[in-house]
Amino acid sequence: MKDIINDIQIAVAEAVKEIYKTDIAPEDFLVNPTKKEHQGDYTLVTFALAKALRQAPPKIAADLGDYLATARPWISDVEVIQGFLNISLGDDYWSSRLGEMKRDPNFWKPAMPKEKVMVEFSSPNTNKPLHLGHIRNILLGWSVSKIFEACGHEVFKVQIVNDRGIAICKSMLAWMKFGKDQTPEQAGRKSDHFVGDWYVRFETEFVKEYTLWQSTDEAKAIFEKRTDRDLDTPAFFKSYKNKYFNTISALGKEARELLLKWEAHDEETIALWKKMNGWVYAGFDETYRQLGVDFDKLYYESETYVLGKGIVEEGLQKGVFYQKNDGSVWVDLTDDGLDHKILLRSDGTSVYMTQDVGTAQVRYDEFGAKRMTYVVADEQNYHFQALFAIMKKLGAPYADGLHHLSYGMVDLPEGKMKSREGTVVDADDLMRTVIDEAGEAAAEREEVDDDIIRMIGMAALKFFIIKVDPRKRMTFDPKASVDMHGQTGPYIQNAYVRIQSILRRAESSDSGYAGYVVNEDEKLLLNMLGQSAGIIENAARDYSPAVIANYAFSLAKEYHRYYHEVQVLKAESEAAKNFRLQLIETIGVVLKNTMDLLGIEMPDRM
RNA sequence: GGCUUCGUAGCUUAAUGGAUAGAGCACCUGACUACGGAUCAGGAGGUUGAAGGUUCGACUCCUUCCGAAGUCACCA
Numbered sequence: 313m314k315d316i317i318n319d320i321q322i323a324v325a326e327a328v329k330e331i332y333k334t335d336i337a338p339e340d341f342l343v344n345p346t347k348k349e350h351q352g353d354y355t356l357v358t359f360a361l362a363k364a365l366r367q368a369p370p371k372i373a374a375d376l377g378d379y380l381a382t383a384r385p386w387i388s389d390v391e392v393i394q395g396f397l398n399i400s401l402g403d404d405y406w407s408s409r410l411g412e413m414k415r416d417p418n419f420w421k422p423a424m425p426k427e428k429v430m431v432e433f434s435s436p437n438t439n440k441p442l443h444l445g446h447i448r449n450i451l452l453g454w455s456v457s458k459i460f461e462a463c464g465h466e467v468f469k470v471q472i473v474n475d476r477g478i479a480i481c482k483s484m485l486a487w488m489k490f491g492k493d494q495t496p497e498q499a500g501r502k503s504d505h506f507v508g509d510w511y512v513r514f515e516t517e518f519v520k521e522y523t524l525w526q527s528t529d530e531a532k533a534i535f536e537k538r539t540d541r542d543l544d545t546p547a548f549f550k551s552y553k554n555k556y557f558n559t560i561s562a563l564g565k566e567a568r569e570l571l572l573k574w575e576a577h578d579e580e581t582i583a584l585w586k587k588m589n590g591w592v593y594a595g596f597d598e599t600y601r602q603l604g605v606d607f608d609k610l611y612y613e614s615e616t617y618v619l620g621k622g623i624v625e626e627g628l629q630k631g632v633f634y635q636k637n638d639g640s641v642w643v644d645l646t647d648d649g650l651d652h653k654i655l656l657r658s659d660g661t662s663v664y665m666t667q668d669v670g671t672a673q674v675r676y677d678e679f680g681a682k683r684m685t686y687v688v689a690d691e692q693n694y695h696f697q698a699l700f701a702i703m704k705k706l707g708a709p710y711a712d713g714l715h716h717l718s719y720g721m722v723d724l725p726e727g728k729m730k731s732r733e734g735t736v737v738d739a740d741d742l743m744r745t746v747i748d749e750a751g752e753a754a755a756e757r758e759e760v761d762d763d764i765i766r767m768i769g770m771a772a773l774k775f776f777i778i779k780v781d782p783r784k785r786m787t788f789d790p791k792a793s794v795d796m797h798g799q800t801g802p803y804i805q806n807a808y809v810r811i812q813s814i815l816r817r818a819e820s821s822d823s824g825y826a827g828y829v830v831n832e833d834e835k836l837l838l839n840m841l842g843q844s845a846g847i848i849e850n851a852a853r854d855y856s857p858a859v860i861a862n863y864a865f866s867l868a869k870e871y872h873r874y875y876h877e878v879q880v881l882k883a884e885s886e887a888a889k890n891f892r893l894q895l896i897e898t899i900g901v902v903l904k905n906t907m908d909l910l911g912i913e914m915p916d917r918m
Numbered sequence: 919g920g921c922u923u924c925g926u927a928g929c930u931u932a933a934u935g936g937a938u939a940g941a942g943c944a945c946c947u948g949a950c951u952a953c954g955g956a957u958c959a960g961g962a963g964g965u966u967g968a969a970g971g972u973u974c975g976a977c978u979c980c981u982u983c984c985g986a987a988g989u990c991a992c993c994a
Contacts, residue, residue, distance in 0.1 A: 395936090650990090651921095692989085697921090754956095792943070796956050799943080807957090875957075876949090
């Protein structure tokens with residue numbers, strides 16, 4: 313179904329051809345909904361046409377207005393204000409729009425050429441449970457996937473799990489030393505949190521060890537030899553911590569030895585590693601289930617970290633990369649405004665970039681998606697710029713389809729959220745909190761079942777996060793996130809619930825609404841419903857679910873207003889009642905479908 | 919220092935280069951014998967960080983500056 317603006321644009325283009333004998337494309341000029349303070353439904357902005365037609369904008373508006381008002385029966389009235397042509401549409405046109413939406417169940421979404429699209433999101437580490445930052449990531453990734461699906465694409469949702477390295481070894485070591493073969497069940501702890509607890513325990517023990525060491529003669533000697541004389545004792549030991557871990561620490565040594573054993577495929581170590589990661593995955597699955605998301609394929613760094621070496625060798629042969637005397641392999645990205653980037657260390661081992669190059673290729677081989685979106689925080693902007701530049705240099709057929717959906721950090725009101733500062737907001741805790749809050753709000757009303765309370769709480773949380781433009785850093789206000797009034801998920805759910813409540817009470821009637829004169833509020837609503845497909849297209853183009861969140865909110869707001877303005881079941885005529893029932897049902901369809909793109913469920917009652 | 923992103927009401931934010939910058943929260947007034955008040959109507963609150971420039975028209979584009987964040991590892 314074409315939207316109204318498109319209809320008008322075509323009519324205008326035809327009028328231009330008729331009057332000025334000039335060809336102009338319908339999308340080369342602007343048609344907007346008319347501002348409330350002016351007469352009319354849609355406004356043609358004629359300034360863009362002025363150059364091509366070599367006429368003054370008001371003249372163009374007048375000419376086109378005269379022509380359209382007589383030649384197009386569905387245009388009932390026109391008015392010229394300076395360079396703006398305000399166009400009013402006839403009643404028949406408006407009510408026929410509603411019928412078209414009824415007939416086409418897909419009217420709300422765009423029809424685009426099908427493409428294969430891959431979206432990578434979440435991508436956690438296995439040593440800690442998911443937190444607020446992951447939630448933003450996951451909601452964005454999930455929503456973008458749903459949006460692409462709505463556009464008609466075939467979407468593959470993947471995540472890459474960082475399951476290797478020193479971090480998980482710390483958890484393993486702490487568990488071996490202090491865990492006494494305990495299991496999550498015995499500890500009564502969600503299994504990913506259980507593993508995270510051992511990571512924290514390791515850090516605690518390490519800090520204890522480090523603090524004790526600081527009063528030894530060895531430490532004092534090192535402090536005296538410091539190069540930066542400005543550092544006082546606490547500042548020096550803060551900066552020395554990493555060095556201490558890698559050189560002197562007994563715990564550090566044990567952890568590094570464990571990593572070496574893992575790399576040597578030591579049987580016992582691998583078994584423990586599998587056991588602990590298994591606990592983590594079971595915990596993650598539960599969190600994902602509560603968030604309402606899933607994946608088509610998981611990649612593990614323990615498998616992918618060896619990838620890419622072959623491609624780098626090839627690139628070296630082709631002269632895309634170069635080798636330094638020490639044997640390390642580099643790429644020169646200065647043409648792209650970047651620096652030189654290393655791809656293979658002098659000992660021949662791979663770096664992060666090598667792995668990403670390899671993983672991209674493997675995924676392309678597996679899925680054949682020429683578009684891949686990486687949902688990763690903006691601290692990695694530079695990395696992805698470099699990665700995409702490298703893929704282009706290598707001539708990968710999918711290089712132009714690579715996209716980094718970069719999003720800003722989530723701040724807490726107190727300051728930056730970092731796990732080491734202990735202000736991390738745990739994903740499971742957060743979800744529990746918002747659902748509890750929804751339960752309390754519901755208790756003041758009437759009893760509602762747990763599933764609906766869950767939907768309401770999750771809607772509050774998800775909408776709060778997703779309504780913000782991904783690029784922007786956002787401040788997470790715990791109090792505002794559980795708010796159910798105003799610009800929130802529950803507000804939109806409430807609009808839907810009101811619609812369903814009316815529809816439940818309505819007796820079916822087939823008498824139709826022929827001859828019904830659509831009022832201004834209804835025109836506005838029909839207009840908004842017609843925009844749905846275009847909005848989704850924009851959201852896909854900009855990789856921005858926030859666009860849809862804002863649209864759904866506006867539509868719900870307009871509906872709430874309408875609800876107070878008119879009676880549906882006790883409408884002034886049978887035609888009015890039928891028209892309005894049809895209208896609000898359609899609003900309900902669009903609300904439910906657009907909110908689904910954000911991963912938000914719509915209850916029938918609340 | 920180079921590069922990237924962001925700066926809009928007290929707070930959180932919206933606005934393909936189009937008409938008088940639109941909302942929500944908080945604050946103040948009103949509207950329930952209800953198609954569900956998790957709602958609605960109204961009030962107050964803005965030099966869109968600053969200054970130039972381009973344009974018929976700039977929150978939007980360009981330049982310079984100010985402020986915030988990130989990044990510029992043989993870390994991931």
